Amino acid sequence: MGKIREFTCPSCQKSWRINVGHGLRHATLENVIQAFPPEIQQKIKETAAKEQLPLFEFHYSAALCAQCQAVVSVPVIRFLQTGKQYTGVCPDCGSANSASLNDDLNGDSNSGIPNCSNQDRTAPNAGHQDCESPVCITPDDTACLCPHCGKAQLSVQDTGNWD
Numbered sequence: 238m239g240k241i242r243e244f245t246c247p248s249c250q251k252s253w254r255i256n257v258g259h260g261l262r263h264a265t266l267e268n269v270i271q272a273f274p275p276e277i278q279q280k281i282k283e284t285a286a287k288e289q290l291p292l293f294e295f296h297y298s299a300a301l302c303a304q305c306q307a308v309v310s311v312p313v314i315r316f317l318q319t320g321k322q323y324t325g326v327c328p329d330c331g332s333a334n335s336a337s338l339n340d341d342l343n344g345d346s347n348s349g350i351p352n353c354s355n356q357d358r359t360a361p362n363a364g365h366q367d368c369e370s371p372v373c374i375t376p377d378d379t380a381c382l383c384p385h386c387g388k389a390q391l392s393v394q395d396t397g398n399w400d
Contacts, residue, residue: 243393249388253309255309273314273323284319288318289318298311302384305329306385
């Protein structure tokens with residue numbers, strides 16, 4: 238069962254309510270693939286075809302979209318045998334072009350999900366300036382600077398469950 242999380246900025250009062258985790262329908266690869274855009278779907282299918290038994294982990298993760306200046310929920314899949322991961326695009330704007338999702342789009346990297354966990358989160362637009370991806374996964378869905386105003390750390394609250 239997934240969680241509903243609310244991210245709120247105490248400075249600009251912007252808030253975002255998103256779904257993180259996964260639901261029962263995400264138990265099959267066929268259902269999971271539908272959460273991704275066509276070009277990433279193709280890469281996922283190619284990776285799955287190379288594995289004898291394509292075991293995977295899937296979940297929706299909180300992400301910061303630099304283009305929308307918002308907290309969004311993006312799909313993430315990781316294949317257990319190869320360690321290859323694929324991250325979806327911003328559901329609101331499509332994050333410019335999905336090729337900018339680093340090597341994860343091509344499946345050429347085992348470095349993991351594009352994220353901004355190594356960035357200085359006290360700087361304005363933290364997590365965006367040096368992150369090479371327009372959609373930056375927040376580490377463990379933890380609070381970070383507001384993507385809208387960049388002035389305060391977002392508060393995070395679980396508000397419910399979804400399936």
